[in-house]
Amino acid sequence: MAAGLVISAPASGVGKTTLTLALARAWRNSGLRVQCFKSGPDYIDPAFHAAATGRASVNLDSWAMDRATISHLVSRGTDADVVLAEGSMGLFDGVAARGVCGTGATADIAEMLDWPVLLVIDPSGQAQTAAAIAAGLRDYRPGVRLAGVVLNRVASPRHEALVRRALLDAGIAVFGALPRHAEISLPKRHLGLVQAEEQAEIGKLIDEAARFVAEHVDLDAVLQSAASWSPQPAASGVNVTPPGQRIALARDAAFSFVYPHMLEAWRAAGAEISTFSPLADEAPDPGADVCWLPGGYPELQAGKIAANARFHSGLRTFAETRPVHGECGGYMVLGTALTDADGVRHEMTGLLGLETSFAKRRMHLGYRLAELAAPMPGHQAGARLRGHEFHYSTILAQPDTPLAVVHDATGAVIAETGSRRGQATGTFFHLIAEDR
Missing domain, CATH: 3.40.50.300 (P-loop containing nucleotide triphosphate hydrolases)
Structure with missing residues (x-):
């Protein structure tokens, strides 16, 4: 005990x-x-x-x-x-x-x-x-x-x-x-x-x-x-569906904000996870069926990410036939450009039209409840996802089709809807659980 x-x-x-x-x-x-x-x-x-x-x-x-x-x-x-x-x-x-x-x-x-x-x-x-x-x-x-x-x-x-x-x-x-x-x-x-x-x-x-x-x-x-x-045995586990059977997960100092229970739930459901490092100019595993870019600190590494041609080309090739999803920092990297705190604009992967800036910092913080308007890896249209958003970036452009209707914890609709274009999707919130 x-x-x-x-x-x-x-x-x-x-x-x-x-x-x-x-x-x-x-x-x-x-x-x-x-x-x-x-x-x-x-x-x-x-x-x-x-x-x-x-x-x-x-x-x-x-x-x-x-x-x-x-x-x-x-x-x-x-x-x-x-x-x-x-x-x-x-x-x-x-x-x-x-x-x-x-x-x-x-x-x-x-x-x-x-x-x-x-x-x-x-x-x-x-x-x-x-x-x-x-x-x-x-x-x-x-x-x-x-x-x-x-x-x-x-x-x-x-x-x-x-x-x-x-x-x-x-x-x-x-x-x-x-x-x-x-x-x-x-x-x-x-x-x-x-x-x-x-x-x-x-x-x-x-x-x-x-x-x-x-x-x-x-x-x-x-x-x-x-x-x-003494804990009581739970009737069920974490209510999270893995985004695919074989998941290519970006994992390094710029992409590390993943809730541990998410990865455990994916593995418990039978998914296999292979990691790659965009900072080391690595591309996602070509044998994977989905690619996931979590949040982190891409704004501190924006110049290096922009210069890593193998990562860019490998991710674009992957996205031609398979889904790619980004959360917060990963979402920004899927976008067109990211302007750092010094005002320098860096080209990102361009899978989405999102453009963000840290030159004028503004905190975005809080719980999010999203109802998907279209599918994203692991979740169908209409799914209600609960997550949390925390970043200081400002949206300069978010031209693609909105991924979801997103509310804050008070029920107010917010502008950070996420985006979808082709096989690419992204959200500013980090997924915690899906409503049962």
Whole structure:
């Protein structure tokens, strides 16, 4: 039987990921089997989780996934000793309108799984007020239980003592307090964390975080606060149809934003996946029956992608007879041109007429519900797909036939409809699940 715990905070940027990685590695180093999950639509943290635990991590999403899907994904923790679900944003932060079984908030997962929440509190610029925030989070939603608090970035022993006393007076356990320690901060990039595979020193960084946290946090007390948990067998798996039997998947530093549960679902359905690197000027496997270009950071590699003639010609040849689909960054590369942040225009593959620019950055962020007006790989016209969009590009032209009618989480129609032309299709959202 595993011990289940959710790691959350009042807001983003407080230290959830660092604490999750540190606890996971520290317990793994002590001989425990640790399984991590990520609540919400994050492509990057699961790779860090895997680096810390040696086990694949997947996303759990109450807005896009039904309970059967979440139960199926969580069941991979059956053989673990400790199961950690890292939250996103603040504990109760989600969208205004309920999705499949929730708003996408971390609290939905905590309540659904009946796991207590370990709060990370950054009391910078405050003292006793930190206890009021923690108490408010504890009492906000009856079905969500608070295990206790770890303080992060405390300024001094006196500061720590003030916050600790206030929390204990409020009846909230304090498992530890971390002084400021820049060496364990994970680097940032314009879409969030640098990817795990880009961090040559990731193992050393996680080891240092584990050592630092073990020095300042009562790991045994944290473990004892977790809920005893035994997953129930799910009636069905992830509701995702593979786009083909043999899938050529673009996979490198520019094309890496794929939800792990998607690839697992494709393989579980019998699909074979072969990878190729557009950055290395590779073409998709000519033996594949569909090509999939995921999102990533093509805008940071636009010049190299534009210059790689073998990739361009191979992809165009492939698309003459077989479907090609791109998500977000992959969609942009299927387009005519991409203008980078310096205002330089780079020719892309031209399978679609889409033209995008990063010269004037504008955030596009949120859940998406799309009803397909035409087929795309793995899904027929009329299918309702749930996904998430996150990018800073501006559409300069989107002249092709719209692929779908796309709504945000409030039900409002948005302009990012996706496109189709011949065998090529693309969307700005990353697919999470199809409505059953």
